[in-house]
Amino acid sequence: MKRLSCIFWLGLKEMISLRRDWVMMALLVWSFTLAPVMEATGVASSVNNASIAFEDEDNSPLSRALSTAFFPPEFQAVAQIEPGTGASRMDAGEYLFVIAVPPGFERDVRAGRAPEVQVLIDATAMEQAGIGANYITSILGTEIGRFAAEADLVDQSPVDLVLRSAFNPNRDTVRFAGIVALIGQIMWLTTILTGAAMIREREHGTIEHLLAMPLAPFDIAAAKIWANAAVVLVAAGLCLSFVLQGGLGVTIAGSKVLFLFGTALFLFTATALGVFLATISRSMAQFALLVMLIILPMLMLSGGETPVQSQPAWLQSATLLLPSRHYMSASQAIVFKGAGFEDVWPEFFAMGLLGAALLSISLLLFRRSVAQ
Numbered sequence: 001m002k003r004l005s006c007i008f009w010l011g012l013k014e015m016i017s018l019r020r021d022w023v024m025m026a027l028l029v030w031s032f033t034l035a036p037v038m039e040a041t042g043v044a045s046s047v048n049n050a051s052i053a054f055e056d057e058d059n060s061p062l063s064r065a066l067s068t069a070f071f072p073p074e075f076q077a078v079a080q081i082e083p084g085t086g087a088s089r090m091d092a093g094e095y096l097f098v099i100a101v102p103p104g105f106e107r108d109v110r111a112g113r114a115p116e117v118q119v120l121i122d123a124t125a126m127e128q129a130g131i132g133a134n135y136i137t138s139i140l141g142t143e144i145g146r147f148a149a150e151a152d153l154v155d156q157s158p159v160d161l162v163l164r165s166a167f168n169p170n171r172d173t174v175r176f177a178g179i180v181a182l183i184g185q186i187m188w189l190t191t192i193l194t195g196a197a198m199i200r201e202r203e204h205g206t207i208e209h210l211l212a213m214p215l216a217p218f219d220i221a222a223a224k225i226w227a228n229a230a231v232v233l234v235a236a237g238l239c240l241s242f243v244l245q246g247g248l249g250v251t252i253a254g255s256k257v258l259f260l261f262g263t264a265l266f267l268f269t270a271t272a273l274g275v276f277l278a279t280i281s282r283s284m285a286q287f288a289l290l291v292m293l294i295i296l297p298m299l300m301l302s303g304g305e306t307p308v309q310s311q312p313a314w315l316q317s318a319t320l321l322l323p324s325r326h327y328m329s330a331s332q333a334i335v336f337k338g339a340g341f342e343d344v345w346p347e348f349f350a351m352g353l354l355g356a357a358l359l360s361i362s363l364l365l366f367r368r369s370v371a372q
Contacts, residue, residue, distance in 0.1 A: 194274030269355035
């Protein structure tokens with residue numbers, strides 16, 4: 001009981017030290033407020049509010065149907081412009097897409113010929129241009145196919161395919177990217193805070209003062225682990241409630257308590273990793289390099305950036321040793337699919353097992369470094 005009390009008060013001392021470190025506090029606030037918002041909304045993987053214009057030289061029912069097939073929020077209201085002015089108005093930055101329908105377009109479709117529709121794209125906006133071209137091709141093809149079927153120009157398909165997207169019906173990238181951004185910030189901040197606290201004690205010479213007290217190396221490491229994990233867990237909970245749910249409108253299908261429980265379990269693993277990296281580092285600069293070399297690949301291979309199934313087979317097996325993969329899998333199942341504990345307990349068990357193994361190795365190395 002006395003040992004637990006020492007660990008508790010030593011953890012409070014760590015929190016006070018963190019509060020006085022304005023650089024770390026600024027990093028903490030930034031990471032759980034603006035950083036997830038910028039990451040979720042800054043890079044668009046879908047077309048949004050793109051400006052589009054129509055040059056209609058046919059003025060037929062088919063051409064008019066094509067011009068009314070583009071809707072918000074993907075596209076702005078379609079602007080009808082004079083034929084031949086699309087290129088110059090695009091050069092002036094007025095429109096991102098210009099669609100030119102030639103004269104006699106509907107007549108050629110009815111005659112079974114293959115008329116061409118010209119689509120001008122401002123490719124200086126690379127992301128929107130590449131994705132928007134696919135959008136426009138699909139929309140035009142669908143509308144022309146519908147017109148041809150209604151006019152009995154082609155046989156209607158006996159099968160009507162209806163596609164439904166599970167767990168994210170609107171395919172909202174902000175909802176998915178927001179959770180992935182939060183998970184990334186949790187891993188970065190937990191590892192950095194714990195490791196930086198260990199190295200700060202060593203560089204300031206206070207580690208010797210702590211060891212002069214009736215404290216074991218385990219007590220010092222355990223205090224830093226629970227203190228930094230508690231700070232990040234509270235910050236993550238506030239970010240989830242006020243930034244993601246309140247600000248970005250992210251909905252959580254499952255239990256928020258279960259998500260935070262999984263986060264706490266992952267924080268145990270991430271703080272153990274921070275202790276490990278701080279133990280093998282000799283300076284803060286070396287620690288920073290190790291964090292970049294280890295944490296970044298762990299995030300990239302976790303399944304947040306690309307699905308694990310898309311990775312090479314040998315790499316998929318190797319990622320089973322990464323706690324970030326299990327945490328990402330459990331978090332996505334809880335947040336998007338409404339999974340319960342009975343669905344995600346294998347991931348929780350794997351995180352706890354990896355965390356215990358990593359903590360054991362970290363404490364062994366920490367005792368050796370203290371003895372030296």
